[in-house]
Amino acid sequence: MFILGVVGLLALAGYTLYLDRVVQDKFEGKRWSVPSRVYARPLELYPHKPLSPENLLTELKLIGYQPSVDGFAPGSYRRDGDDFVITTRSFRHWDTEEPARAMRLTFAAQRLASLTDAVSGKPLTLLRLEPMMIGIIHPANREDRVLVRLADLPPLLTVALQAVEDRHFARHHGLDFRAIARAAWANLRAGKVVQGGSTLTQQLVKNFYLNSERTLTRKINEAIMALLLELRYDKEAILEAYANEIYLGQDGNRAIHGFGLAAQFYFNKPPQELTLPESALLVAILRGPAYYNPRRHPERARERRNRVIEILWRDGVIERARAKAAQAAPLGVTPKPNLGSSRYPAFLDLVKRQLQQYYDDADLRSEGLRIFTTLDPVIQETGEQALSRRIQRLARDYGKRGLEGGLVITRLGSAEVAAVVGGRQPRYRGFNRALDIQRPVGSLLKPALYLTALSRPSQYTLATLIDDGPVELKQSDGTVWSPTNYDRESHGQVMLATALSHSYNQAAVQLGLDLGLRRVVDTLHGLGIDQTIRPYPSVILGSLELAPIHMAQMYQTLSDQGFHTPLRAVREVLDAKHQPLQRYALETEQRFDPAHVYLVNQALRLALREGTGQSVGQHLPEDLSLVGKTGTTDDLRDSWFAGFGSDYAAVVWIGHDDNSVTGLTGASGALPVWADIMQQINLSQGAVPPARIETVAVDAATGLRAAGGCDEQHELPFVTGSAPQDYAPCAGGAVKRSVGNFWDRIKGMFR
Template sequence: MFDRAKFWRYTRYTVLTVALLAAGFTLYLDFRVRSEFEGRRFALPARIYARPLELHAGLHIAQIDVVRELQEAGYGQGPREGDSGWFANDNDWLEVAVRPFVFWDGLQPAKRVRVAFDGGAVKAVQDAEGRELPLARLEPLAIGGIYPANNEDRVLVRLSEVPKQMVQALIATEDRNFYAHHGFDLRGIARAAFSFLRLKGLQGGSTLTQQLVKNFFLTPERTLSRKVTELFMAVLLEIHYDKDEILETYFNEIYLGQDRDRAIHGVGLASLFYFGKTVEHLTLAESALLVGMVKGPAFYDPFRNPERALERRNLVLRETKDRGFATMEEYSKARAADLGVSQKAAMGTSPHPAFLDLVHRQLRRDYDEADLRSEGLRVFTTLAPRVQTAAERALERKIAQFDRGKIFGEPGLEGAVVVTDTQSGEVQALVGGRDVRFRGFNRALDAARPVGSLLKPAIYLTALADPAHYTLVTPIDDGPFVWKSRGAPDWEPTNYDKTFHGAVPLRSALAHSYNAATARLGTDIGVEKVLATIKRLGIEREMQPYASTLLGAVDLSPLEVAQMYQTIASGGFRTPLRAIREVTTQDGRPLKRYALAVEQAFAPEPMYLITAAMQGVVREGTAQSLKNWVPLETAVAGKTGTTTEQRDAWFAGFTGDRLGIVWIGYDDNRAARLSGAGAALPVWGEMMAALAPEPLALPKPDGIENVLIDPESGLRADFACPGAVELPFALGSAPAERAPCASALGAAVEGVKQQAKSWMQRLFGR
């Protein structure tokens, strides 16, 4: 029996329920649209910059190196009047239109710089009018970022910065009725429905507002219910916000390509990424290319599919002209232009992930992880691109060579490099493994490996700080040595060449890295005393007070070793290694500066002596082969390190301007059968040779005098002694006794010299 009244009642209830549900759903969507659109600030990655290149007369740098850095920064070759971000050059001159850049100390406006080169150095720096400039700071290279979880990268722009014709091209191509509709376009929907009915699937017909909603709030699946939600939200968005707000957000949100693991979002970043210039300087043709890519950034990728991209761009140009947004003349000019994209090496989240890792860790001491990934902080680091490249190349090349020669199976040989500035402690380069672009295990920071003989300089330094007992010529017994201690097995260090050398001068024991002599010296001085020296050199890790520690039975990372050698390289001044100079907010307000700090940890005299001894290692000891890469006049001070069964090969050394640490070995600790001199030193040598190192010349401290010594006897020599060498001594510590080779005449001369000296002292009071 059909109950009419009941039927209507149920119908009314149903309609009411549906209406209520619909209203609730709408309210929920409205809440989401408003809260998320309003509350959503784009998460901006922290942006990391290399050190800026500062050009001045006298700087040692070849033109090609400056050009390379400009190209890396996206500068194009050939003048573009009225624009910045280009360079022009001939043999002797380089002209650069430097882009404006906000440094830590404020905005540096766009400027023209002319640089004259003379061989491998800058001869003069001038402005566009030919006036001399004392110093020209170039824009620093961006070397990566600390990104939000999905690696979205973007540079925010205001709608007013976007060229008008780009806006018009977008509207002509994607949504012709944008300014008229209320979030959806009936004709578009009809078109979509038509294609749906023809079983072509759901496609197209979205307004810009719908596209924005889709990217902003929804997942990319294509279902009918999602389409309906999208439509609802688009209408709500249009109710709450005006067209310009929606457009601006669209321009910042839109996905426009991929750079390895980094997603390029927004036209601000896309302009820089594809054309190397800011969005307001894009031409019609360039704007049209970006607009064309909206439809499918991978499909229309101008690098990989240039023909497709060109076709698509020209279609966009035609639409723009047909809608009356470009004149026939503008259209034909834009159509005739080439793509204009400047291909750069893929960078991904960073081309130098190991260095970035160090920066990230230093930042985490002062900033929240969430802030680093969203606040758009700008971080100015100490990375020197030229040094980094030299370090990467040397390590890659040498490891490939060693791997070819010695087949030990997978995984292959690994390595790490750290390079710092000897004076400031700034980390100029850091390589964390043979695959230099790989983000992962960072051996420079995290591979703690036995350091072997790298600790020896600390022992000799401890000795030389006591000139009453030890000088560079003090004989040390390199005979068989046994160390007995309770509760531990006897310790009997042997030498690398399996022989003992009897009494050897202290400096030779270091130069040839004799283990027995060093163990005897170290235990004579006292292990505790040596450990105190190591600590003062800057090693914070606790070390066991065992005698075997002396010969490097201690695990340190390359970065820790760098910190220790830094103190020696800077003449006894401990300087914390730094990778960051300054941090600013997104808009350039300074937040923090990491200042240069020094602390005098050692008197200058023993540092001078140990450095001289380490120069001996390179001149006549285990690192002699370095002369194949670096001329002897550079007077490098260094130390090789090789551990048991040659599992680890090390070289640590410094020139006048740079300290470098190289480690080579296997991750799984297999015997590499490579020595410090055979494997790590060549990497160091090849790297430094590419960097034209400054010679090492320490200032001679007051408490040091040079004395001519006969190497045979270790006694005072004179001109009559063949092969006599001049060695530094703490005042009064040089041997008084004259060598047998010294002549009687020499003794007389010596007496006269002493007299002359005392006379000079009286004359000048010093």
């Protein structure tokens, strides 16, 4: 027996040493797999920024700011008409640390009129709000947590935690034998398990090192490891680990661990800002995250929370009046969590694709990345609402059921993607129509045709007449292709500007054949369409099947005066040590003359005011300088609209997933969505024409200079020196005056 006893003690000692090594290895090494977090763009604030008070308010709500009496608490604001007081939270951006700051903002005429420090009154030139977290890229185990230090938690939270879960935490050494005896007696009297005697240290060991199986071996391991953990590490380290490890709920297939993430998950705020009733609720949830889920079982959760508050009062931690006020407070839980794998799944799809395209795969496998994107949450919400409302209205008023849609919004100048909507149910993680739908784009390609022509100002101007007569082309299989205009009419000789603004198909085909189809294809590639394009005549009329993201690249180049920059959704990626990952370079290249692009864009402006988009375009504000193009495919299957204003470009598609007939043109389906979006997000004045542009009045019938006697005349832009010199017959007296002026100049040369 002695020998067996010695052997047993040696075995126990050896096993204890093994468990000690397990405890140390994980507690001192990498304790958790931390997911990568994806952020929207931070809202930049500076004097005279185009920004409405309503959009600022939307942004504040999205990032979890709360209204308060004075706006001086971190993460709070006060609004008084067009005046705001906001106290920001500190945040580490990719390039600098932004400290918490109280600021005063005044708005006037949809602009930020002034920005000052709310304490000192000194003017501020620029600051950024912290960005909204829009998604998470999970590790393999699907667990999630926001790591916090004990100092980040409200003191009352940790006090309540110990008061409810382990009253003797500060005094025991891993095991509380009095609690074990008390629980055993209660369970014996009840005839079932009604109480547990585990300490916080034991709970940490169970969650951190072991599994939840109820076996004697696991309980022995738990006890030994709890004693070893207390022997090796101080109480603060153990409590901090517990605060980051404890399970507090479920978000779909993602487990919520730790108080840091739970504060965001339930209250949309960092843990530092938790109030007494909110802290008590998190402690209450610990007993059973599903049973006390405050979103599903609010009364049950309230009762348990109030019990936690009562314990704090009983222990003398808080006074009676404060306890009663906390118990009377609402739960304060947000209606639904705005975390999850992504609030904006369509945009996150684009982020993941660009990460794979522009970053090294080995770097992306690092945990705890912070991915800063270009998404503008206010513009994203605007796009989602506009698309959903229009599809609902088409179903309600016109019986058009089962419609779907997709859209992409980009920022002029930077080529940053501000929003991506993948369908009428934007939160649904399904087929992403903005990126993956492949449909004929119709007349959205026509600007490339006209840019090809206008890049030769000695041959073509917006006033050049082209033939919009019938076209018949014999195909290789012997059939004859005879495209017609939408109105089934031929219009004879028309100006280029008219042909584009009214989207005449016959004129477009005639022009494309005259220019050469390969030249048109080269222009499409230059504008950013990277797909293989066969030089068939049908390409001129948009037979090419593309997605909204592809058309967004093309119209981005048009909006940026011929400068091509690859669309980007990712601004910067930082590793866990806040160091930027190396990315493959994105280059901006001037591919077209700004003057030639300007001519095309002005014709597109006419299209919106007088041509295919006039049903909606005539009602849009003139000062926004909006331009755009409708796209309608054969048999009215797809409805497209693409265009831009002073600040943003957008492409909208509406159709059926099964490619059935919608009965919608580009003007009746996609255009109203586009117009609704653009009126809300374009707040600046129109762009200034580039150099080498002059404006001349021309007669629509002849393409020559016009004067008072001409019935239909247009003010059109021309590259300097390319405008028509002769007057139209309708100009009448203007011609005589021109001749007289000419001879007067000649005579003057000989005086």
